[in-house]
Amino acid sequence: MSARMIISRSNKAFMARALMRAEVRSFSALARVATRPAAPKAAMPSLVRGVKNIKFADDTETVHERADWPREKLHDYFKNDTFALIGYGSQGHGQGLNLRDNGLNVIVGVRKDGASWKAAIEDGWVPGKNLFSVDEAISKGTIVMNLLSDAAQSETWPHIKPQITKGKTLYFSHGFSPVFKDLTKVEVPKDVDVILVAPKGSGRTVRSLFKEGRGINSSYAVWQDVTGKAEEKAIAMAIAVGSGYIYQTTFEKEVHSDLYGERGALMGGIHGMFLAQYEVLRERGHSPSEAFNETVEEATQSLYPLIGKYGMDYMYDACSTTARRGALDWSPRFKDALKPVFNQLYDAVIDGSETKRSLEFNSQPDYRDKFEKELQEIRDLEIWRVGKEVRKLRPENN
Ligand SMILES: NC(=O)c1ccc[n+]([C@@H]2O[C@H](COP(=O)([O-])OP(=O)(O)OC[C@H]3O[C@@H](n4cnc5c(N)ncnc54)[C@H](OP(=O)(O)O)[C@@H]3O)[C@@H](O)[C@H]2O)c1
Numbered sequence: 001m002s003a004r005m006i007i008s009r010s011n012k013a014f015m016a017r018a019l020m021r022a023e024v025r026s027f028s029a030l031a032r033v034a035t036r037p038a039a040p041k042a043a044m045p046s047l048v049r050g051v052k053n054i055k056f057a058d059d060t061e062t063v064h065e066r067a068d069w070p071r072e073k074l075h076d077y078f079k080n081d082t083f084a085l086i087g088y089g090s091q092g093h094g095q096g097l098n099l100r101d102n103g104l105n106v107i108v109g110v111r112k113d114g115a116s117w118k119a120a121i122e123d124g125w126v127p128g129k130n131l132f133s134v135d136e137a138i139s140k141g142t143i144v145m146n147l148l149s150d151a152a153q154s155e156t157w158p159h160i161k162p163q164i165t166k167g168k169t170l171y172f173s174h175g176f177s178p179v180f181k182d183l184t185k186v187e188v189p190k191d192v193d194v195i196l197v198a199p200k201g202s203g204r205t206v207r208s209l210f211k212e213g214r215g216i217n218s219s220y221a222v223w224q225d226v227t228g229k230a231e232e233k234a235i236a237m238a239i240a241v242g243s244g245y246i247y248q249t250t251f252e253k254e255v256h257s258d259l260y261g262e263r264g265a266l267m268g269g270i271h272g273m274f275l276a277q278y279e280v281l282r283e284r285g286h287s288p289s290e291a292f293n294e295t296v297e298e299a300t301q302s303l304y305p306l307i308g309k310y311g312m313d314y315m316y317d318a319c320s321t322t323a324r325r326g327a328l329d330w331s332p333r334f335k336d337a338l339k340p341v342f343n344q345l346y347d348a349v350i351d352g353s354e355t356k357r358s359l360e361f362n363s364q365p366d367y368r369d370k371f372e373k374e375l376q377e378i379r380d381l382e383i384w385r386v387g388k389e390v391r392k393l394r395p396e397n398n
Pocket of ligand 1: 086087088089090091092110111114115116117146147148149150152155156173174176198199200201202203
């Protein structure tokens with residue numbers, strides 16, 4: 001039975017409370033938008049809030065917010081800096097445009113006449129003014145943002161390393177290269193600050209949330225602090241590239257959790273679960289549309305957004321008593337079945353096998369073609385062909 005939304009008397013009260021909370025939330029979100037610069041030359045926010053130590057479960061963590069770093073403070077902090085953003089893929093695009101809109105001095109360095117060079121020109125970067133070859137951009141930059149693909153960071157390191165001279169800062173958006181240095185060979189120079197800002201999402205989202213006046217959450221970390229200012233610089237950079245709120249981490253924890261999460265519940269795990277559920281429904285005689293709706297459409301269109309907005313308990317409470325009872329009973333069985341797989345996955349991340357696999361595959365000259373072939377195989381799966389048809393039926397797509 002599907003998890004239809006049945007609003008009982010008890011959960012009417014619950015929803016009323018949730019709505020009140022939502023109103024409070026949206027009020028504070030509005031207040032924040034009002035303090036956030038809407039356009040490059042907007043008035044500066046007057047509210048400066050302090051660093052927060054927030055108790056998440058039993059651990060107290062340090063969190064910084066955009067309001068801690070109003071634009072005039074960012075301008076002053078980076079007044080002598082040039083951000084040399086190397087690579088213009090997903091993150092380069094998002095972080096670069098946000099830095100530019102924040103009024104900071106940013107230049108892009110990519111291979112001349114490659115796909116990224118063309119994409120950068122389309123986004124308004126001008127050759128010779130703020131768009132250069134990789135080497136030229138590094139020579140002009142004080143903060144070198146290495147946003148090449150992780151495999152390319154390893155491949156180009158022997159050429160790039162000598163250009164990261166004393167006085168510059170080296171920036172990454174993933175702990176991958178320095179943490180797995182035995183495999184990547186990215187041994188950083190000893191005399192520069194090395195920092196990380198890792199947005200928790202695609203570069204496209206880094207950009208779209210910033211444009212909406214919101215901000216992605218990111219983690220920040222320090223690998224090497226030679227100036228004594230590396231941490232503060234990482235925090236300021238996290239805000240400068242468009243984050244709304246940021247958490248402290250280490251390079252190791254960032255790369256381990258990130259590789260684990262994307263292979264698990266964020267991407268690989270959820271795809272595996274969708275496929276398993278869909279296949280069983282089809283093998284047991286259900287129609288394609290029914291199997292798709294009960295596996296993906298209801299999840300993404302109704303239930304997952306509720307979890308995102310108000311939490312898992314709210315989602316349970318917003319569903320029928322029948323759906324709720326079954327889900328509560330089956331959830332521990334799934335957890336028990338899956339936990340060993342998650343442990344295997346974590347081991348494979350920690351021992352470097354996932355890094356090795358990624359470097360080997362993504363360093364092949366024809367990796368894009370091979371990847372495209374795999375995407376085509378996914379597109380061709382019945383479940384996703386059905387999904388394409390189902391999406392067309394949504395009224396907003398008619
Ligand atoms: N994408 C995400 O969702 C995400 C999220 C958080 C963190 N990160 C991290 O951010 C960093 C950048 O990731 P990304 O996804 O933005 O990368 P990407 O989209 O794969 O971008 C690749 C860039 O690297 C350049 N490149 C590839 N091989 C090269 C080579 N041999 N020489 C010179 N340039 C080369 C490409 O230029 P051409 O066009 O010339 O090939 C392109 O500009 C990575 O460390 C990644 O782990 C990514």
